Amino acid sequence: MLVYAIQRIGLSILILITSMVMLFTALRMIPGDPATIMLGSRATAAMRARITEQLGLDDPVLVQLGTFFGRILQGNLGTDMWSQRPVSQMVLENLPYTLVLIGVGLGWAALIGIPLGCYSAIRRNSLIDRLTGVISVGTISIPSFVVAIYMILLFAIILGWLPVIGAGDVGDRGDQALHLIMPGFALGLGWVGYLSRIVRASMLEVMGDNHIRTARAFGLPEFRIIKSYALRIAILPTITLLAVAIGGLLSSAVFVEAIFARPGIGKLIVDAANMRNFPVVQGGVLTTVALFALTMPVADLLVAWLDPRVRATL
């Protein structure tokens, strides 16, 4: 188990380094002079020179890369091109909002999707199963930003029930919770269908296993069979899926963040990319990649810990 853990963490570090080199290269391959793009048509020579110097764009690319990694190893993500604020501070300000949003979105999706999947599997081919199937596919196919827009139109503009903009007043938990309802719902809706389909398929597979048949032969109550013997096994693929979901939502949350004008790591990166603010883009992406790279081994280790069959193969 320890060797496995070390292997997984090592792989994550490798992913992190590769991603950063790729990002660094990609940013510098964007056509155009970053200083001119950042400043637009009215850039004066003095402005361009200052930005070029500040970004170290005159240095050889390898020197820039070395400087970049050197800083990261010292825990320094650099400073914002314009405001001169530490990127790490900006990331720390924005990251919690995204994590909470993802938590709420995935949380409610799991709360609804997993029982729905179980029910569909138990009542296979029933009307509810078929209806759930149609709704699941529907929710999977609707982009979160479309859901967000319809929700705003309905609940904010027509009914006026929910706030539409921002993350709520700092320190006011109630206000912040209110501001999470629509974004969280919009972000999680697609995953309700996805989770229910995965759990249903997994449950159907497990329900056909010998140990379930044996449990039934012993006359155990159906609820206990499902809860203690079927769902415990069927839920395992869902754990891996949720880890993947966190990675996916780190990027897709940006649409919801933009529409609801919520702060967040995705929005921070996109806004910075639009302004070619390289240090913020690099710092933000490094953080999200690190999070994703951390989530995957945690999920793998969790599955190994929960499932003796997986443990036995290590």
Added chain:
Amino acid sequence: MINRRELLRNSAFLAAIAALGIKPGDVLAADTDLLKVRMEADIQVLDPGYMIGGAETSIQYACLPRLAVPVKDAAGKWAWAPSDYVEKVNQDDDTHISFTLKPGFMWNGELGEVTAEDVKYSFERMLKTDWAARWPTLEKVEVKDKYNGVIVLKSPFAATFLMGIASESGSVVPKAAVEKLTDQKFTTELPGQCGPYMMVEWTPKQKIVVKANPDWKGAKPVFQEVHFINIEDTSAAELAFEAGEVAITNVLPSTAARYLKEMPKNAKLATQEGPYYTWIGMNTQHEKLKDIRVRKAIQRAIDVKSILDAAYGGTAPLAHGIVPLGVTGNRSVSTYTYNPDEARALLAEAGVSDLTVEFKTLNEAYRVTAAQIVQANLGDVGIKCEIIPLDSGPFWNLGLESKGEDWKNLQLWWMRYRTSPDPSDTIQWFIKSQVGVWNWERWSDPEYEELWTKGLAETDTAKREQLYIRMQEIMEDTGAYVWITHDPLNYAHSDKIVPGYDTGGEILIETFKTA
């Protein structure tokens, strides 16, 4: 810049409106205790020497002193007037501007009174900053005593007020505080404040809170507290406005057109003259466009009215030059009009047939829409037009000789610049020394150069008006320009407020009134 995802999102928004049959709702009424306004981009640099613009400008006007403020004159043109901070500010002669500060305007903290030393420090430091170009002829500021001083120019410069003193570049900063800062620069925290408002809170990427300054000796602002809410996406800001969460936001041209048909309840649409000028440029040195008759044929082949209807929802005015509305030198008429027959005749006279041209534009939805109309118009007169949408990186390098060889193959393009409210700022990009830099049309003219030099020193407004109009006539006569518009800034706002704006179309909260 709109990308595929934004296009999808905006389309989804429009589809949602259509599907639900939603009519604009009732916007939030603003009261005098709290006003919420939309801020398009978060503040980055409040230092007038290194600012970017947007909300930064609004904060500078609200929280920092200045000697003069921009006002519209009787003819509707931008001019200047003494600010609340001064007893007087006076242009004594072409190169001397004297001022007398009112006593009693105090910086916050322990920074004391606003003095002539602060003014001297603030203006002279601008010469070493990114925005030194706003003060091209400033020599020094002489301090006479605590409240009196004289701004000395090396040579006359007519735009000293509108580009410098009365603009955001004319913000006065507290010398004692700024001198203590690293590199004598600041970013998101004002080192000292003295204005109708005080910036009291900044939550990055969320909001800025300003409150009425209780020690302010000038005209009291109407709203006691103003929140600048950071909403970067304009479609999202429009939704926020309709949901009543902000009392004012700028809106997209398509939304302005929709609002013109049916406004939300308790809302108004204000179209503000913007600082932009948009045109279609032609490279006069390109083999295909060398013949002026071909360029003039293209001028006459393009139906600008259709472009304004399709790309701007009919909300933008037709331009007749580059100097924007409300600025000295704005032209009200052109020497050419849309006339496809004349275009065909000019092409025939030039002996041109089977002409194919490339039209390059930034890849933004409205610009591509406009490009498609240009393509159809040129097709009508027998010119095949290939549209090439580009991202900002390659686009902004197209005409720069320092950035490669693209300028050699540049033919037609869609361009928009932003300007200060003085024609010298607007016109400067087309002089001879700008060929290969920002004069992508690549022409020069001795009369234009002479008028350019004259214009910088001329202080008589009527003479300047004629001078800059003549310069635009010269530009038009090159055949290298199809004037499109001066993009207006459309603001949707609660009908309970009367907003005020600066010369760049940014909102000035201290000038807001209740209706």
